[in-house]
Amino acid sequence: MSSVIASSVEEHHPGPQTQERGQRAVFCGLTSIIWLHRRIQDAFFLVVGSRTCAHLIQSAAGVMIFAEPRFATAILSERDLAGMADCHEELDRVVGELISRRGGINRLFLVGSCPSEVIKLDLETAAAKLQVKHENRVRISAFSGSGIETTFTQGEDQCLKSTVAELPSLASGEQNLIVLGTVSDIVEDQFRRLFDDLGIGNVSFYPGRKAGDLPAVGEGTRVIAAQPFVGETARALIDRGADLISAPFPLGAEGSKSWFEAVASVYDVPQERVQQILELPYQRAKRALAPHRAKLEGKRVHFLPDSQLEIPMARFLSEECGLEVSEIGTPFHDQLVMQGELARLAKDVSIVEGQDLDPALARVRESRPDLTVCGMGIANALESEGLRTKWSIELVFSPVQGFDQAGDLAALFAKPLVRQDILEVGSWS
Amino acid sequence: MELTLWTYEGPPHVGAIRVAASMRDVHLMLHSPQGDTYADLLFTMIERDGKRPPVTYTTFQARDLGSSTAEMVLHSLREAAERFKPQVLMVADSCTAELIQDQPGALALGANLPVPVISLEMAAYTRKENWGAAETFYQLVRGLLSRQAPPPGSERPSRAADVRPSVNLLGPTKLGFRCRDDVVEIERLLTSMGVDVNVVAPLGASPRDLQLIPKADANVNLCPEVSDLTCSWLARTFGMPTITTIPMGWGATRDFITEVASVLGLDIDVDAVGESRLPWYSRSIDSTYLTGKRVFVFADGSHAVAAARVARDEMGFEVVGLGTYSRERARDVRAAAKEYGLEALITDNYLEVEARVQELQPEMVLGTQMERHIAKRLGIPCAVISTPAHVQDYPARYSPQMGFEGANVLFDTWVHPLIMGLEEHLLHMFRDDFEFNDSVGPSHLGSEGEGARSTGQSAGGQPDGDKTLVWAFDAEKELKKIPFFVRGKARRNTERFAEEQGLSTIEVDTLYDAKAHFSN
Numbered sequence: 001m002s003s004v005i006a007s008s009v010e011e012h013h014p015g016p017q018t019q020e021r022g023q024r025a026v027f028c029g030l031t032s033i034i035w036l037h038r039r040i041q042d043a044f045f046l047v048v049g050s051r052t053c054a055h056l057i058q059s060a061a062g063v064m065i066f067a068e069p070r071f072a073t074a075i076l077s078e079r080d081l082a083g084m085a086d087c088h089e090e091l092d093r094v095v096g097e098l099i100s101r102r103g104g105i106n107r108l109f110l111v112g113s114c115p116s117e118v119i120k121l122d123l124e125t126a127a128a129k130l131q132v133k134h135e136n137r138v139r140i141s142a143f144s145g146s147g148i149e150t151t152f153t154q155g156e157d158q159c160l161k162s163t164v165a166e167l168p169s170l171a172s173g174e175q176n177l178i179v180l181g182t183v184s185d186i187v188e189d190q191f192r193r194l195f196d197d198l199g200i201g202n203v204s205f206y207p208g209r210k211a212g213d214l215p216a217v218g219e220g221t222r223v224i225a226a227q228p229f230v231g232e233t234a235r236a237l238i239d240r241g242a243d244l245i246s247a248p249f250p251l252g253a254e255g256s257k258s259w260f261e262a263v264a265s266v267y268d269v270p271q272e273r274v275q276q277i278l279e280l281p282y283q284r285a286k287r288a289l290a291p292h293r294a295k296l297e298g299k300r301v302h303f304l305p306d307s308q309l310e311i312p313m314a315r316f317l318s319e320e321c322g323l324e325v326s327e328i329g330t331p332f333h334d335q336l337v338m339q340g341e342l343a344r345l346a347k348d349v350s351i352v353e354g355q356d357l358d359p360a361l362a363r364v365r366e367s368r369p370d371l372t373v374c375g376m377g378i379a380n381a382l383e384s385e386g387l388r389t390k391w392s393i394e395l396v397f398s399p400v401q402g403f404d405q406a407g408d409l410a411a412l413f414a415k416p417l418v419r420q421d422i423l424e425v426g427s428w429s
Numbered sequence: 430m431e432l433t434l435w436t437y438e439g440p441p442h443v444g445a446i447r448v449a450a451s452m453r454d455v456h457l458m459l460h461s462p463q464g465d466t467y468a469d470l471l472f473t474m475i476e477r478d479g480k481r482p483p484v485t486y487t488t489f490q491a492r493d494l495g496s497s498t499a500e501m502v503l504h505s506l507r508e509a510a511e512r513f514k515p516q517v518l519m520v521a522d523s524c525t526a527e528l529i530q531d532q533p534g535a536l537a538l539g540a541n542l543p544v545p546v547i548s549l550e551m552a553a554y555t556r557k558e559n560w561g562a563a564e565t566f567y568q569l570v571r572g573l574l575s576r577q578a579p580p581p582g583s584e585r586p587s588r589a590a591d592v593r594p595s596v597n598l599l600g601p602t603k604l605g606f607r608c609r610d611d612v613v614e615i616e617r618l619l620t621s622m623g624v625d626v627n628v629v630a631p632l633g634a635s636p637r638d639l640q641l642i643p644k645a646d647a648n649v650n651l652c653p654e655v656s657d658l659t660c661s662w663l664a665r666t667f668g669m670p671t672i673t674t675i676p677m678g679w680g681a682t683r684d685f686i687t688e689v690a691s692v693l694g695l696d697i698d699v700d701a702v703g704e705s706r707l708p709w710y711s712r713s714i715d716s717t718y719l720t721g722k723r724v725f726v727f728a729d730g731s732h733a734v735a736a737a738r739v740a741r742d743e744m745g746f747e748v749v750g751l752g753t754y755s756r757e758r759a760r761d762v763r764a765a766a767k768e769y770g771l772e773a774l775i776t777d778n779y780l781e782v783e784a785r786v787q788e789l790q791p792e793m794v795l796g797t798q799m800e801r802h803i804a805k806r807l808g809i810p811c812a813v814i815s816t817p818a819h820v821q822d823y824p825a826r827y828s829p830q831m832g833f834e835g836a837n838v839l840f841d842t843w844v845h846p847l848i849m850g851l852e853e854h855l856l857h858m859f860r861d862d863f864e865f866n867d868s869v870g871p872s873h874l875g876s877e878g879e880g881a882r883s884t885g886q887s888a889g890g891q892p893d894g895d896k897t898l899v900w901a902f903d904a905e906k907e908l909k910k911i912p913f914f915v916r917g918k919a920r921r922n923t924e925r926f927a928e929e930q931g932l933s934t935i936e937v938d939t940l941y942d943a944k945a946h947f948s949n
Contacts, residue, residue: 023466023485023486023487023488023505024463024466024488025466025469025486025488026463026464026466027464027466027467028462028463028464028465028467029464030464031464031467048430050440050524050525050553050554051433051436051438051439051440051524051553051557052439052440052442052443052465052523052524052525052553054433054435054436055436055439055440055443056464056465056467058435058436059439059467059468059470059471060467060470069434072432072433072434073432073433073436074430074431074432074433075430075431075432075433076430076554077430077431077554077555078554078555080430080554081528081554087430090430091430093430094430094432097432098432114462114464114524114525115524115525115528117491118494118525118528118529119528146462146464146491147462147463147464147465147488147490147525148462148463148489148490148491148494148525149490149491151463151464358508358512375470376469376470376473376474377466377467377468377469377470377473377474377481378469378473378481379473380473380474380477380478380479381473381478381479381480381481383479384479384480
């Protein structure tokens with residue numbers, strides 16, 4: 001059993017790395033439900049929590065997208081808090097109600113929240129009991145998306161990790177590739193075409209479009225992360241025999257190229273063939289990037305912690321768009337999946353893990369970067385102080401991975417700067 | 430445990446944040462887990478606030494539980510007092526913090542902070558956002574004013590002859606519905622009556638302003654969801670009368686003027702104070718088509734009751750449903766519904782509201798952001814009249830709901846989603862024209878007409894409970910000659926009529942029999 005397939009690049013960021021503790025202006029893991037329920041089309045996410053949880057999800061989603069979404073909250077009341085036995089009966093009733101309402105649901109996730117964890121409501125046991133009751137109808141399991149356990153995108157990691165034990169075993173002698181982390185359908189389709197062209201078969205995207213799309217895992221499994229927030233799931237897959245391929249994330253032309261090259265090299269696809277197949281999409285990505293690079297080059301960008309995408313995005317912006325990175329704030333820095341990125345960052349870039357909001361904002365105000373990448377709660381506040389921002393949740397919601405999204409990704413960062421040049425109202429200074 | 434898809438109100442601590450964010454020189458220390466900071470974006474994104482709300486969150490995580498959460502409270506309190514130097518520091522728990530019982534209020538009071546502390550109990554598992562806002566405002570006002578209170582039973586001195594009459598406007602907050610503009614409009618109205626506005630709170634007030642509240646002659650309970658509790662405490666403690674009419678709509682604005690005049694002992698000619706275009710616009714023949722339009726109203730308590738009155742008495746609509754998500758206001762809404770011969774719908778379950786709208790098939794919905802979604806899905810015209818609202822309901826333009834200009838705004842906003850009178854008339858005239866395109870929606874609404882069209886065709890698609898009812902070919906053809914925007918109603922009425930008559934096939938005559946039957 002091996003773990004990480006050795007990477008040819010230096011493994012650690014040599015630059016300044018600090019940890020900060022204090023007020024954290026980040027979402028909790030429940031927010032992951034917003035994209036997970038869109039990705040896994042026959043899954044339902046039932047948060048067991050408070051009115052705050054329900055309010056968070058609908059507020060973070062921005063608008064009510066669907067008349068009846070595939071997520072809901074079982075809101076705990078005073079009565080539930082009085083006695084635990086009651087809680088399980090209540091959950092039983094709520095799940096029964098839900099299952100009879102929603103015919104097309106094949107998978108139900110009970111999602112733990114801060115209040116359910118503080119009162120030690122055991123959702124895993126509850127899920128197991130409910131499974132017996134609803135056997136043959138719907139698969140039921142639990143994971144935690146609570147703010148006390150998870151930060152924003154870690155919710156997806158917990159969700160995926162909770163299903164690893166269910167993955168079938170890969171027969172010995174067989175090989176497969178797992179692309180780990182939610183990507184949009186269009187990105188999956190593009191990636192599949194390239195893997196086909198490279199002659200790499202038996203590729204699974206995890207999570208898949210259907211809850212039942214569970215890839216097999218075993219000694220012949222290679223895993224490559226498409227998103228940075230899958231560290232714990234990657235470890236769980238490694239524990240089941242898989243090898244993790246180390247690579248930068250498939251963001252931008254260079255990131256995507258290195259990502260595919262890393263996979264191809266593990267599969268011993270001849271160099272020449274790899275270059276031949278990747279050349280066309282690579283050049284197309286470069287062409288799409290060029291106009292945005294002209295806008296972004298020489299500008300300074302500052303990341304406040306949000307989604308764990310900060311390090312790869314900083315790499316993309318510095319390496320491919322010519323920006324200078326003044327600080328990378330990240331909520332959580334998992335070295336396991338970040339190795340391929342760190343070596344490509346400038347040596348003196350400061351990485352700050354965790355957060356203490358007010359001092360972090362003070363640093364932004366002092367350094368006055370051209371662009372600050374931050375959460376929605378902060379962006380307008382900085383804009384009103386004359387700083388340009390890119391609100392970061394869009395980086396998680398939009399299809400940004402792969403060659404053919406490289407231009408779109410750069411455009412997300414360029415747009416606030418373009419807007420600054422266009423507008424002839426008010427003052428940005 | 431209650432299964433909830435969408436929630437009309439946030440938790441009570443969001444109400445506390447609304448009060449804090451509305452005011453100047455206050456700060457709220459909220460003991461809360463990581464993630465609760467999402468509330469910031471309600472203000473920065475929905476209301477487009479240019480600054481974060483004045484809140485420090487402890488954002489504890491699992492590793493802090495059991496050992497250091499109380500220290501985090503003290504640390505956050507000291508940092509907040511030091512950094513923001515507020516006149517008052519409020520302290521509250523969010524839902525999770527309430528469970529771990531660190532008692533941040535008690536910690537703050539014992540921490541020797543260089544700032545007065547107001548401790549709030551938010552009751553996260555029984556209460557909701559508006560209650561939280563009301564409770565916060567009340568605790569703040571009580572905390573700042575109770576030392577000024579005259580001995581119980583003392584007579585309130587009457588206003589000296591040389592002092593201009595004045596009132597306080599209580600209740601408007603950030604994330605309230607059009608509060609920003611309503612305050613301007615009502616201040617304008619009062620000024621034209623010769624009445625000064627002493628304090629507006631919470632919106633724009635500082636704690637020092639709150640201390641001036643007793644100087645006014647009366648309190649206007651402008652947003653009872655937030656200010657009821659405070660107004661009644663001020664009435665009990667300082668003998669300050671409360672003005673309770675919500676000046677929404679032409680008639681209610683006049684009633685408000687009359688009430689203010691009577692409470693303050695002023696001699697005022699209502700007609701001289703101001704005028705709205707609503708009465709004439711509503712009497713103009715173009716508005717004839719509004720007559721008897723069936724309207725469903727669902728909102729917070731005060732907006733629901735006020736909108737129902739405007740809908741019936743000032744627009745000439747028929748109110749076919751009235752309800753609220755606010756249990757605290759249920760009594761008022763039930764009483765109002767009775768006047769319209771209705772049973773009020775009191776629920777915070779979005780699905781129940783949707784089912785009621787579906788059942789009633791109104792021609793228009795006046796509701797919240799939630800009802801806007803319901804109406805859009807069902808293809809029914811809709812105007813938003815209350816929170817919860819989304820970013821488009823915080824418009825750049827001056828757009829009050831209250832006062833005489835507010836009445837103008839209501840007329841325009843409610844008429845806009847409907848097909849205009851003359852247009853409806855022309856559609857009738859030209860419906861047999863081969864060039865007439867049946868799929869045309871209201872000409873001024875672009876793609877939104879899409880929805881209106883689909884109602885026409887699908888509203889009565891399946892007769893309730895009896896799937897054996899058949900439309901004869903000719904009858905179906907005849908039905909198609911009826912303009913699409915009333916076709917759904919015609920289909921539904923005909924099917925109901927046929928069922929009542931025990932018919933299994935609908936002929937052309939059935940259609941017209943039904944038309945005669947329902948034409949009253």
